[in-house]
Amino acid sequence: MLPGSEEKVFTIMQRYQDSQLYRIRHSTAHVMAQAVLEKFPEAKIAIGPPIEDGFYYDFDLPRPLTEEDQVEIEKRMREIIREGHEFIRREVSAKEARALFKGQPYKLELIDGLERGGVDEYGEKTDEPVVISTYRQDTFEDLCRGPHVANTREINPDAINITFKAPAGAYWRGDENREMLTRIYGTAWQTPEQLAEYLELLEEAKKRDHRRIGQEIGLFTFSQLVGKGLPLWKPKGAVLRDLLERFLRDVQLSRGYEPILTPHIARVRLFETSGHYPYYKDSQYSPFEVEGELFMLKPMNCPHHIQIYKDELRSYRDLPVRYAEFGTVYRYEKSGELHGLTRVRGFTQDDAHIFCTPEQLEEEFLKVADLVEFILNSVGLTDFRARVGIRDPESDKYVGEDEGWEHATQAIIACADKRGLDYTVEEGEAAFYGPKLDYIIRDALKREWQISTIQVDYNLPARFELEYVGEDNERHRPIMIHRALYGSMERFVAVMIEHFAGAFPAWLSPVQVVMIPVADRHLDYAREVAAQLRDAGLRVEVDDSAGRMGGKIRSATTQKIPWMLIVGDRDIEKSAVSVRLRSGEDLGAMHVADFITQASHIVETKALQLA
């Protein structure tokens, strides 16, 4: 049932695991563990695998780790590496292993697992019979499957770093009910240049952090009094969000969607019927009582939308029905999980639900996929891949009959194939009511963000007993497609900020043009031109502050305003403006009318470039 793309992911992982870089990182993790144990002989060691971009090792340490400790450990690691120790593998019996790791409770637990079989030293399931092996370099011997480099000399001591990231807490075996260990992250590369490049990328990501840029250009803020995870949109942020919403609203209208509006709360019974309440109780806010009846904040919009569908008897001639709403939902996220605009407690989804017949399913799904790709391309997120999320066969957090799941999964895969999408299939990524197709974009720094989602649902129509009257005059059950393109407006804006580093395409810039007079006597002309631009539909501000021209240019540049129009005597004479872009490019003087034509064209075509 799984198509070839799963194999593709597997091969990428396999290629990494077979690589020299993987062995270097795995070996550096061992070297780090040795250095840590030398410093803290009473430390307990857990596991230390390579990860994307580096490695980590988890320890149970006698005290919190300081920056100085990290510097010291890193220094010692370089010494160990330079000493040129061989990595020596040996296979041991469970009994020998237990003797070897006496006093290391985490290792002993791992050995138990290995002996029982079926689980490797990282707790991952494996079908192969497990051989217990160890690797030793210098004084340090670790329970490990490998592979490693032959000698520490293969590690470049100037291409490793463990101080770039603060030590972090991590649960033993990823279980929040178990011990909290100290995780030290490290990164290791083959050359110092690669390390420098990686560290620069982290710097760049920091500079693009939407929380920082959002503050700098005045898009949003948070208030202690309002509460954590509840963003407040300032005027410029609200303009940006409104532009995105308006664009999508217009496109949806032209593609047969009908806008609806629903309230933010509902009776708990609604979510008991939908199945949200029992399944996701932990991530919902406590119900509150109103006149003896329990209500709650809505964690999803679908049940509300379904009630509108149910308000009328539907004929097959009415279908598909496509209801769209920018619906605000509230979900309880643990305080430590909150993060800027990307993880919040109240957010607005560009939600829509399509009710269709089984015969219409494929066509409707493909139409949504087309819409998704049109929107992503329009906003400049042109690098994306897709993921088919299916049930985790081990988990019981799903509702409904196998048959519906099977149909839905097959329909999604058929559509993805038909569209020629580059996709992977991943278990456990389904919604609780159905499988889905997610679009994952890659931003300017090649980081991935899950944005759009299309979900096929046989379950909620059954739970709510949805019907339509078919050609045969019999009652039939419609299928629902849930979809969101931006996903959540909050998260989407965050992604846009980081992707464009705050320098949005002109059509999305909260302020598109700033008028900068050379001297105060040019202010009247600046205001006149501003009025003309405003009439032409451009968002323009006049910088009438006390500073000098240079300062105003600097200020507009840091605010990432696309066009600066500098006006002085020379421009007034010719009814012109001198155009400077936020990139610093000087386009020289042009007639006001010409600027309006050019700028309007760039805005209307949603061009990514300003010239």
Add this chain to the structure above:
RNA sequence: GCCACCCUAGCUCAAUCGGCAGAGCAAACGCUUCGUAAGCGUUAGGUUAAGGGUUCAACUCCCUUGGGUGGCUCCA
């Protein structure tokens, strides 16, 4: 929620060992009127997140609470 760290003016940050809370930007006011990334000056701005404790003395040490950061867990 858990582990670690942090919170000083609107913003970004100083303040040696526990000994008089300070700067830049922004703001207000004044001077300057200037052609492509910061003109000059003056003023104002603080219960050092809040509360408690130790001390002759707390921004500094301890505790509680709130908020933030990096991770973990979670993310329908």
